[in-house]
Amino acid sequence: MAIPQEKPVAARPKQSRRKRPRAWKDKHFRWVPDGQGDWKIEGYFFRHKHKPKKGHSRGPGPKPARQAAAAPTAAPPPAAPSGPAPIPDVRPPSAYQGSFGTAQAVRLLERAGFGPVPGQAEQFASLGLIGAVQSLTRPSGPAQLHGPAPRDDDGNPLAPSDAWGHDHLWWLDRMIRTNQPLVERMALILHDWFATSNGNVSKTQQMIDQSNLFRSRCFGSFLDLFKAVTVDPAMLQWLNGNENRKGSPNENYGREMMELFSLGADRDAYTEDDIREAARALTGWRSDWSSELGAHNFRFELKRHDTGNKTVFGQTGAWGWEDACRLCVEHPLHPSFFVEKLWSYFVPAPPSDEVRDELIATYVGSGRQIRPVLESILISPELFEGPPMVKPPVVQLASMLRALGRPIDTEAWIYICDAAGQQLFWPPNVSGWDDTRWLDTSTMRARWLMVTYALEEIAPDTWNEAYSTTETPEEAVAKAIASWGSPALRDEHRAELLALAARSENLIVASWQKGPYRAMRQNALLQLIGVSPDLILQ
Amino acid sequence: MSPGPQNHSCCSGYTRSQLLRSAAAEAGKGLPAIEPGMPEPAGTGLSRRKFLSRSAGLALAVYGASKIPLSAFETGIAQAAPTDKILISIFFDGGIDSLNVLAPVNDARYQQLRPNLKLAPGAGTAFSEDPSLQWHPAAAALATLHGEGKVSAFPAIGYDHPDQSHFTSRHYYEIGELQVGHRTGWLGRYLDAVGDNENPLQGLSLDGSLSPMIATAEKPVAAIDSVDGYDLWSRVDNPIQSEMFRSFANLGALPADSPAMSQVRRAASQTDKLRQDLDGVGDFSSPVAYPDNRFAHKLAGLAAYIAFGLPMRVVTIRAPGGYDTHADQAGDLEDNLRETCEGILAFQRDLEARGLADRVMIEMWSEFGRRPEENGSLGTDHGAAGCAFVIGSQAKGQMVGEFPGLTKLDPQNNLQATSDFRGMYCSLLEQWLGFDAEAIIPGASGFARPVLVKP
Numbered sequence: 001m002a003i004p005q006e007k008p009v010a011a012r013p014k015q016s017r018r019k020r021p022r023a024w025k026d027k028h029f030r031w032v033p034d035g036q037g038d039w040k041i042e043g044y045f046f047r048h049k050h051k052p053k054k055g056h057s058r059g060p061g062p063k064p065a066r067q068a069a070a071a072p073t074a075a076p077p078p079a080a081p082s083g084p085a086p087i088p089d090v091r092p093p094s095a096y097q098g099s100f101g102t103a104q105a106v107r108l109l110e111r112a113g114f115g116p117v118p119g120q121a122e123q124f125a126s127l128g129l130i131g132a133v134q135s136l137t138r139p140s141g142p143a144q145l146h147g148p149a150p151r152d153d154d155g156n157p158l159a160p161s162d163a164w165g166h167d168h169l170w171w172l173d174r175m176i177r178t179n180q181p182l183v184e185r186m187a188l189i190l191h192d193w194f195a196t197s198n199g200n201v202s203k204t205q206q207m208i209d210q211s212n213l214f215r216s217r218c219f220g221s222f223l224d225l226f227k228a229v230t231v232d233p234a235m236l237q238w239l240n241g242n243e244n245r246k247g248s249p250n251e252n253y254g255r256e257m258m259e260l261f262s263l264g265a266d267r268d269a270y271t272e273d274d275i276r277e278a279a280r281a282l283t284g285w286r287s288d289w290s291s292e293l294g295a296h297n298f299r300f301e302l303k304r305h306d307t308g309n310k311t312v313f314g315q316t317g318a319w320g321w322e323d324a325c326r327l328c329v330e331h332p333l334h335p336s337f338f339v340e341k342l343w344s345y346f347v348p349a350p351p352s353d354e355v356r357d358e359l360i361a362t363y364v365g366s367g368r369q370i371r372p373v374l375e376s377i378l379i380s381p382e383l384f385e386g387p388p389m390v391k392p393p394v395v396q397l398a399s400m401l402r403a404l405g406r407p408i409d410t411e412a413w414i415y416i417c418d419a420a421g422q423q424l425f426w427p428p429n430v431s432g433w434d435d436t437r438w439l440d441t442s443t444m445r446a447r448w449l450m451v452t453y454a455l456e457e458i459a460p461d462t463w464n465e466a467y468s469t470t471e472t473p474e475e476a477v478a479k480a481i482a483s484w485g486s487p488a489l490r491d492e493h494r495a496e497l498l499a500l501a502a503r504s505e506n507l508i509v510a511s512w513q514k515g516p517y518r519a520m521r522q523n524a525l526l527q528l529i530g531v532s533p534d535l536i537l538q
Numbered sequence: 539m540s541p542g543p544q545n546h547s548c549c550s551g552y553t554r555s556q557l558l559r560s561a562a563a564e565a566g567k568g569l570p571a572i573e574p575g576m577p578e579p580a581g582t583g584l585s586r587r588k589f590l591s592r593s594a595g596l597a598l599a600v601y602g603a604s605k606i607p608l609s610a611f612e613t614g615i616a617q618a619a620p621t622d623k624i625l626i627s628i629f630f631d632g633g634i635d636s637l638n639v640l641a642p643v644n645d646a647r648y649q650q651l652r653p654n655l656k657l658a659p660g661a662g663t664a665f666s667e668d669p670s671l672q673w674h675p676a677a678a679a680l681a682t683l684h685g686e687g688k689v690s691a692f693p694a695i696g697y698d699h700p701d702q703s704h705f706t707s708r709h710y711y712e713i714g715e716l717q718v719g720h721r722t723g724w725l726g727r728y729l730d731a732v733g734d735n736e737n738p739l740q741g742l743s744l745d746g747s748l749s750p751m752i753a754t755a756e757k758p759v760a761a762i763d764s765v766d767g768y769d770l771w772s773r774v775d776n777p778i779q780s781e782m783f784r785s786f787a788n789l790g791a792l793p794a795d796s797p798a799m800s801q802v803r804r805a806a807s808q809t810d811k812l813r814q815d816l817d818g819v820g821d822f823s824s825p826v827a828y829p830d831n832r833f834a835h836k837l838a839g840l841a842a843y844i845a846f847g848l849p850m851r852v853v854t855i856r857a858p859g860g861y862d863t864h865a866d867q868a869g870d871l872e873d874n875l876r877e878t879c880e881g882i883l884a885f886q887r888d889l890e891a892r893g894l895a896d897r898v899m900i901e902m903w904s905e906f907g908r909r910p911e912e913n914g915s916l917g918t919d920h921g922a923a924g925c926a927f928v929i930g931s932q933a934k935g936q937m938v939g940e941f942p943g944l945t946k947l948d949p950q951n952n953l954q955a956t957s958d959f960r961g962m963y964c965s966l967l968e969q970w971l972g973f974d975a976e977a978i979i980p981g982a983s984g985f986a987r988p989v990l991v992k993p
Contacts, residue, residue, distance in 0.1 A: 240864045248914025252864045387796035439805035440748040441812045442761040500785040523773045524782035533802040
């Protein structure tokens with residue numbers, strides 16, 4: 001493989017607004033694991049930073065030694081339930097009863113993950129609804145990441161906390177490559193639910209640790225999760241739990257634990273006095289500070305804890321931080337808050353009273369476990385038959401990169417996602433992102449740019465590559481859709497794309513325009529598919 | 539809660555983020571190119587270039603094709619009579635500590651409640667309308683404008699039965715009503731009443747996302763992330779590019795069968811309109827010097843936009859930093875307050891230099907004030923009544939509601955309100971925007987109207 005050399009890149013006036021310098025792309029070949037322990041040759045486009053010499057080496061070089069067990073290259077479908085026997089698709093009466101085909105599999109993968117890679121939806125549909133849902137909610141063992149590891153613009157490997165924004169790329173990469181997509185999606189949901197921002201947390205690694213806490217506890221007991229979050233170092237810094245001490249309590253966490261995490265505002269679930277008393281119960285946590293380590297050595301100190309009696313929700317006792325969590329979770333208005341909030345991440349309209357009551361019964365009956373409620377939501381008719389939702393920006397980006405088969409290879413996603421309204425680990429405030437306001441003229445422009453950048457590897461280069469001079473409008477549209485991994489497009493959208501393709505062809509008058517205009521037409525089609533509702537909605 | 543990313547000015551990461559942002563803005567800048575033979579806009583008798591460069595010396599350029607429909611932009615320009623009033627809302631996000639902005643420094647109770655966070659007597663300018671109060675030294679720029687009679691201060695604004703949740707209280711201020719769950723902002727309802735169907739610039743948020751305050755039911759409004767330009771970069775040049783945007787707009791105009799679909803359609807449609815309206819507007823110069831920060835730069839751009847004649851009616855901006863100062867309040871508050879006030883002073887001087895100051899009024903607010911008694915973390919918890927300011931050459935410059943003092947607090951030990959934010963809204967609507975508040979603010983007849991605008 002030719003090594004790109006650092007040389008000044010010739011300016012190209014036509015596209016001087018490109019963020020990245022132009023590149024010479026050609027086909028190279030490399031060895032990749034074939035999934036059976038051997039290697040096979042794969043073709044890929046290599047981006048040279050300067051014009052390569054004719055006849056330069058394009059791979060693949062000598063074949064590596066056989067491996068005992070090689071991982072497949074493309075992100076595979078979520079691990080199918082272990083054991084040879086498929087799970088029978090026996091659905092409870094309240095579940096969705098319609099057919100579970102490709103369209104339904106796509107919706108499930110989009111809402112409970114980050115969309116399918118090409119071909120995955122068909123395979124997923126063959127599991128049946130129950131089998132498919134359980135493959136998401138009951139993964140076995142640690143998650144595996146398949147495909148090329150994330151890299152920065154210079155091709156260097158990156159770690160989550162080695163530079164600004166790499167935490168964002170690190171998580172985005174997990175979304176793209178994991179074989180346990182629901183774990184990542186739940187971690188994202190919990191990052192929004194218990195929204196903590198690196199803005200008031202001294203070390204990025206503490207944010208990463210918190211996200212791992214979400215991964216490991218996303219299906220279990222809500223109380224266990226709540227308690228772990230309450231004394232998580234990132235949260236202790238973010239809502240000042242480490243500065244809350246006997247005699248001069250800090251109410252920050254005491255308020256948000258009720259308002260945002262477990263009970264909800266404006267429901268008459270608690271009073272200002274409850275908040276103040278809970279803040280007293282939460283006293284005692286502290287940390288040390290050094291300029292090198294930031295806040296560290298988080299610990300509970302009895303002498304900083306207010307050991308007196310507190311009355312929270314009418315119950316009096318010498319409550320501590322675990323009691324504060326327990327009292328919230330045992331509060332009669334908590335189960336309804338929990339199921340409605342969890343539901344809202346998967347289904348846009350609130351559940352009917354009947355559905356909500358059933359979810360509450362499931363939640364309380366299971367000892368306030370997350371997984372049973374989650375499974376009920378994921379098989380609900382409302383999820384499959386109800387209206388669509390707007391994908392959060394990172395979900396749209398991860399879905400697009402999965403569809404395009406593109407790994408993380410640029411830092412541009414940091415500021416583009418930020419501009420689109422969602423930089424991971426930097427939620428706007430403790431209430432998380434507002435799912436009802438993802439789209440306005442500013443964030444829509446960022447999604448447009450996201451699409452422009454996502455297409456970087458596959459977009460035809462109008463002026464430097466030969467393009468078909470005979471491609472018809474129908475062929476152009478079919479090609480563009482296939483490049484996006486063949487998503488289902490609405491008829492009226494496909495019709496508009498065809499109209500665009502035909503209008504563009506009418507503009508060709510000189511013979512030199514035949515190829516370049518068709519290349520631009522292809523780029524226009526690719527761009528519009530990316531910003532169409534078909535890709536923005538889930 | 540804690541403040542959002544903007545306040546994190548101490549870490550190198552934030553600086554990097556800003557650089558990346560400005561890189562994005564650079565990347566989004568258009569290449570000016572005027573096509574030969576470009577038609578003159580209908581009705582103006584001027585070519586686009588002449589028309590635009592005449593208005594303010596701004597080099598507004600339009601990309602390539604003559605096929606970009608001019609209608610939206612021209613309609614907007616035509617509508618914006620130069621005498622139209624503009625209201626700018628500046629939001630202190632997180633609940634600013636009003637007792638440090640206008641501090642009762644000589645009050646013994648204040649010194650007792652604020653052993654660490656009190657301001658020292660004499661540290662800042664005395665507040666001439668109430669000698670018991672003193673401006674925070676970082677608010678010196680605001681004190682200067684107050685001295686010129688251009689600031690009406692509300693030292694204790696709020697509402698009955700104050701809610702201490704950021705989100706609930708902020709929502710009240712945004713919608714102009716003590717309710718939850720409403721979808722339109724008080725200024726959005728005003729725009730719905732007087733606005734235009736084709737002009738998204740009439741309600742403009744400069745923070746990258748739309749302020750709920752200007753959320754409308756019907757009329758288009760806009761948000762931009764940078765005053766340095768707005769375009770949609772792609773790998774498509776003209777003539778195919780105009781066809782692409784035509785289809786983009788067509789997709790936005792299709793009927794929607796769900797709320798989410800309607801959101802995408804609406805966003806696409808407004809994005810395309812704004813792209814046409816702001817194409818090339820990114821280059822501007824200022825007649826006065828501004829501080830070197832992002833907030834001031836936004837205000838500089840905004841002043842240029844006003845001078846340029848962009849048809850804006852209401853504009854929203856977040857003040858720099860976060861004000862939810864539960865811990866280590868003093869330094870954060872000082873830095874952020876200074877940046878805000880100095881930016882506003884430069885903006886006012888800019889408008890005065892351009893002869894536009896009589897068209898612009900600023901309303902500066904926060905969702906609540908903070909607890910008079912400081913907490914144990916060198917910070918303050920959520921309180922009730924807070925401060926607000928109405929600023930402009932046409933502002934009456936007279937305090938609204940007295941400072942209630944700290945001896946009689948509310949049952950939660952918070953400051954009691956002596957003015958209601960809905961009264962301020964009613965006055966701004968009626969006296970500044972010339973619109974009947976009854977149609978916008980529920981129960982408007984029940985609120986006293988302070989005089990906020992010079993007769």
